[in-house]
Amino acid sequence: MSNPTRIALIGCGAIGSAMLELLQADAALEIQAIVVPADAFAAAQATAERLAPGAQVVSCVPPGGIDLVVEAAGHAAIEAHVLPALQRGTPCVVASVGALSAPGLAEKLEAAALAGGTQVQLIAGAIGAIDALAAARVGGLDEVRYIGRKPPQAWKGTPAEQGRDLASLARETVIFEGSAREAATLYPKNANVAATVSLAGLGLDRTLVRLIADPAVADNVHVVEARGAFGSFELTMRNKPLAANPKTSALTVYSAVRALRNRVAALAI
Ligand SMILES: NC(=O)C1=CN([C@@H]2O[C@H](COP(=O)(O)OP(=O)(O)OC[C@H]3O[C@@H](n4cnc5c(N)ncnc54)[C@H](OP(=O)(O)O)[C@@H]3O)[C@@H](O)[C@H]2O)C=CC1
Numbered sequence: 001m002s003n004p005t006r007i008a009l010i011g012c013g014a015i016g017s018a019m020l021e022l023l024q025a026d027a028a029l030e031i032q033a034i035v036v037p038a039d040a041f042a043a044a045q046a047t048a049e050r051l052a053p054g055a056q057v058v059s060c061v062p063p064g065g066i067d068l069v070v071e072a073a074g075h076a077a078i079e080a081h082v083l084p085a086l087q088r089g090t091p092c093v094v095a096s097v098g099a100l101s102a103p104g105l106a107e108k109l110e111a112a113a114l115a116g117g118t119q120v121q122l123i124a125g126a127i128g129a130i131d132a133l134a135a136a137r138v139g140g141l142d143e144v145r146y147i148g149r150k151p152p153q154a155w156k157g158t159p160a161e162q163g164r165d166l167a168s169l170a171r172e173t174v175i176f177e178g179s180a181r182e183a184a185t186l187y188p189k190n191a192n193v194a195a196t197v198s199l200a201g202l203g204l205d206r207t208l209v210r211l212i213a214d215p216a217v218a219d220n221v222h223v224v225e226a227r228g229a230f231g232s233f234e235l236t237m238r239n240k241p242l243a244a245n246p247k248t249s250a251l252t253v254y255s256a257v258r259a260l261r262n263r264v265a266a267l268a269i
């Protein structure tokens with residue numbers, strides 16, 4: 001049997017710890033390091049002892065002995081950890097796709113990957129049909145719309161709280177309408193999907209986004225409507241949120257685990 005792929009996981013929150021739980025079963029994938037800020041060390045150590053006893057908890061991706069980096073931490077972690085890893089030649093898998101809404105960051109990621117002779121992979125995360133959308137782009141797209149609908153509690157700690165009490169919303173309320181770039185910038189923990197849909201499709205500035213707080217739903221509901229030379233599609237996802245973070249859908253965890261498993265699988269799908 002070949003040596004396992006040695007992984008550095010950035011972030012040990014709702015996504016990171018759920019990934020560790022699932023990856024315990026994968027002999028071909030070995031968590032070598034868990035990268036978290038100093039104030040999250042104790043909690044990450046406790047999680048590592050339970051789910052990845054061989055992993056060291058550190059504040060930076062170790063410069064050697066890592067074959068693959070996976071980010072599940074938030075936008076700031078891209079500049080801090082993903083760019084340097086790419087420059088060193090380590091491939092990276094990224095969940096915080098909304099970070100690419102910052103001017104110049106996509107170009108910096110490409111330049112770092114080119115300099116390191118490696119690749120950065122943006123996962124589909126909480127949304128589906130990214131393969132279909134990216135393929136449809138080849139033939140030309142006319143319009144792509146994305147609607148993100150979540151329960152009011154999922155919008156806590158975001159600009160959606162300005163001028164309204166989320167807890168007392170009686171009916172669905174549009175909290176944002178605009179471009180995917182603005183959505184991903186204003187809602188870094190809630191609009192990664194908006195960025196992913198736009199990067200696969202019409203781009204951050206031409207993708208129309210509506211975000212809704214809806215007391216009538218319990219799931220994170222994502223709708224994509226696309227039209228172009230290929231024809232059209234409408235996609236609705238009703239994702240179960242993670243108990244540890246209602247902003248985040250469980251599918252994001254499965255998408256990240258799938259990305260890692262596909263990197264070592266003899267047959268990938
Ligand atoms: N592509 C997609 O579909 C989706 C993407 N996401 C992205 O995934 C990210 C993580 O989600 P989730 O796990 O639910 O969030 P959590 O807040 O539960 O966990 C984030 C973790 O990352 C750590 N962290 C924060 N900043 C850094 C940093 N600079 N370096 C290393 N670790 C850091 C946090 O530490 P501490 O506790 O100290 O802050 C925490 O351990 C989100 O911020 C979002 O950007 C989320 C949902 C869907």
Ligand SMILES: O=C([O-])CC(=O)C(=O)O
Pocket residue numbers: 126188189190191192193194220239247248249250252
């Ligand atoms: O997990 C989800 O449902 C989507 C999400 O938070 C995001 O787009 O950032």
